[in-house]
Amino acid sequence: MTIVFILLLAFLLAALWLRIDFLRGKKLHKQKYEKKDYPIRYADLSFFTEGKMLFSDLFEEILRAKQHVHLICYIVREDSIGHHFFSLLKSKAKEGVEVRLLLDWVGSNRLNPTIIRELKEAGVHFSFCQVPRLPYLFYSLQVRNHKKICVIDGRVGYLGGFNIGDEYIGGDPKLSPWRDYHLKMTGEGVTDLQAEFLQDWQNATGEDLQTDPNYQWPDESRGKCRHQFFSTEGIGLEENYQKLLRMAEKKIVIGTPYFIPSERLMTELLGALARNVEITIIVPQTADHSLVREASYQYFRRLLKQGANILQFQHGFYHSKIILIDDKVCDIGTANFDKRSLFLNHEMNCYVYDPSCIDALKKELDKDIRSSFPVSKKLLDKPGFSLKLKETCARLISNFL
Structure with missing residues (x-):
C-alpha cells in the first residue's frame, strides 16, 4: 500500500510539474511574441501534389543555385532521397554556394551525427532549431518549427506540406501514394520566405543576416498571382x-x-x-x-x-x-x-x-x-x-x- 501511495504521489507531482512548466512557458512565449505582418505580394505560382515531381523540380533548382540555398525542414529522413538531398547540399557548398540548413530538433533529432559532421565539413551551415531548453523543458519540447521553406538565390521559393524522405514519394506501402500540396514561386513574394528563414536562422543561431544586402529582393520583380503570407x-x-x-x-x-x-x-x-x-x-x-x-x-x-x-x-x-x-x-x-x-x-x-x-x-x-x-x-x-x-x-x- 505504501508503494502504491508513493507511486501515486509521484505521478501527481509529475503531472503538476508538467502543467506548471507548460503554462508558464506559454505565458513567457506570449510575452515575447511579436506578430509579423507580411504585405500583399505578386508572384508567379505553381503547385505540386506528388513528391517525385516536387523533389525533381526542387533538386534541379538547387543544382542551378549560384549564390545561396536556404532551407528549413521539419523532417529529413536518412534514406535514399535524404542521402541524395545531403549529397546535393554538400556538392553545392563545395562549389562555393552558401548553403544553410535549419532542421527542427524534434522532427529530425535522429539524424546521424556523422551526417551532420560531413555537412559541416563540406561547408554547409547547419543548425537545429526549437531545441528543448530549461527552465520550461516540457513546453519547449512541444513547440516545433513545422515550416518547410526553401529559398534559392532569392529568386525561387518553396513552401508546403512535403518533408524530405522516401515515404513522401511512395516509399511506405501503408501510406502510398502520398498526397500533399506544395507551392513554388518566383516574383516579389519570395522576399517574405527569405525574411522568414533569416528570422528563424537568427533565433536558432544568434547570427543576424536580416539586413545583409545579399539577401534583399530586387524591387522590379513582380508576378501575376496576388497572395499574402501569414507566419504564426x-x-x-x-x-x-x-x-x-x-x-x-x-x-x-x-x-x-x-x-x-x-x-x-x-x-x-x-x-x-x-x-x-x-x-x-x-x-x-x-x-x-x-x-x-x-x-x-x-x-x-x-x-x-x-x-x-x-x-x-x-x-x-x-x-x-x-x-x-x-x-x-x-x-x-x-x-x-x-x-x-x-x-x-x-x-x-x-x-x-x-x-x-x-x-x-x-x-x-x-x-x-x-x-x-x-x-x-x-x-x-x-x-x-x-x-x-x-x-x-x-x-x-x-x-x-
Whole structure:
C-alpha cells in the first residue's frame, strides 16, 4: 500500500510539474511574441501534389543555385532521397554556394551525427532549431518549427506540406501514394520566405543576416498571382482561421490530415452551416499517427448532424493543408487544422487571391473529393468499447497529438 501511495504521489507531482512548466512557458512565449505582418505580394505560382515531381523540380533548382540555398525542414529522413538531398547540399557548398540548413530538433533529432559532421565539413551551415531548453523543458519540447521553406538565390521559393524522405514519394506501402500540396514561386513574394528563414536562422543561431544586402529582393520583380503570407507561432493561427471562415458565403472546403479544431473554430464552422454555407472536410482514411483519427470523431458527429460533408481520402495518405473559401481565397501552407498547429507549432501559410491560381488548386481539390468517400456514420453513431476508449484517450491529449 505504501508503494502504491508513493507511486501515486509521484505521478501527481509529475503531472503538476508538467502543467506548471507548460503554462508558464506559454505565458513567457506570449510575452515575447511579436506578430509579423507580411504585405500583399505578386508572384508567379505553381503547385505540386506528388513528391517525385516536387523533389525533381526542387533538386534541379538547387543544382542551378549560384549564390545561396536556404532551407528549413521539419523532417529529413536518412534514406535514399535524404542521402541524395545531403549529397546535393554538400556538392553545392563545395562549389562555393552558401548553403544553410535549419532542421527542427524534434522532427529530425535522429539524424546521424556523422551526417551532420560531413555537412559541416563540406561547408554547409547547419543548425537545429526549437531545441528543448530549461527552465520550461516540457513546453519547449512541444513547440516545433513545422515550416518547410526553401529559398534559392532569392529568386525561387518553396513552401508546403512535403518533408524530405522516401515515404513522401511512395516509399511506405501503408501510406502510398502520398498526397500533399506544395507551392513554388518566383516574383516579389519570395522576399517574405527569405525574411522568414533569416528570422528563424537568427533565433536558432544568434547570427543576424536580416539586413545583409545579399539577401534583399530586387524591387522590379513582380508576378501575376496576388497572395499574402501569414507566419504564426502557436499564436495567431486560430484568429486567422476564424476570419477566413467568417468570410464564407457559399462554401468551405478543408483538406487536412488531422482535424482537431479548437472550440472557437467549431463555433465558426457550425455558424457557417447555420447560414447555409456548404462545408466539405477531407481527411485521410489511413492514419499515420496513433489516436489522431479517433480525436476527430467527436467533431465529426457535431458537424454531420448539422449537414457538413465529411470525406475520407481513399487513394493513399492525405497530408494536404488547404482551405478554400467561396473559390475566392485559398489557404495553402504548413499548418494542419489541429490544436498542435493552432497553439504550439511555428507555421507559415499563404493566402492565394488570384482567380487563375485558385482555379488550378480547385481542380486538384476536386480530384481529392472524387478520391474520397463519406465517413461511416455507423462507425460514429455506434462506437464499440475499443473505439470509445481510444476517443477518450485522444480527447485527453488532443492538444499534443
